[in-house]
Amino acid sequence: MLALIGAAVGVYRVKYESTLQAERIAKLRGEIRKEKEAIALLRAEWSQLSRPDRIQELASRHLALKSFELDRLDKLDKLPEKPKPPGDPIGDMIEEMDPLDITSSIPGAVQ
Template sequence: MMRVLHTLVVLALIAAAAVVYRVKYEATRHAEQVARIRLEINREREAIGELQAEWARLNNPARLQALAERHLTLKPLAIPQIHDLRNLPEKPSLDPDPIGTMLEALGTTGVDPTATGSVRPTPVPPPRPQGAR
């Protein structure tokens, strides 16, 4: 009986060692994945920093001014070119009913303006004679 008990305990210890080894291996694998992801995050942050620095350099006002002077034929604004709101033209009047104006222009007189043509009118039945039921 003791021999069977010892054999079961040894088998249980071997199974426990296998489980512990598997858990340790998975933990090591996950730790490597975390380290790899952290490295990728740091690389991306460095790339973002480089792109932000390049963006700041490209949007430097002095650089843009030099490019504008070199490639554009702009002249400074003269005082007579400045106007106030009184010199603006009047806003064109809008037609309050553009569809009605279009219908009038087409000459659709004698047509029911509420009829859309989507529903056919129901025919009215002829009146019944007085004596028949």
């Protein structure tokens, strides 16, 4: 009789815990569904707000921008040379070295 009562209590506990877990899962699925709907709504709103024609219209209305003219661009060859970094003793030594000294293991050796 005691074994039967113990088994009934065990089965009731398992059933109660599984019911709680099923309710928790259903609640989480509902929250996930709501979050997915919120994400879809935000994506739709973002695509509406980031339309190029809307941005162009807002820029024209609120910003005093001039149109870009291609003749204002300059060629790359007209740019000044990059200045040499000051105080680079190792770079200066490498530039002053004989190419044969750089490629051989013995300075002054001919290959």
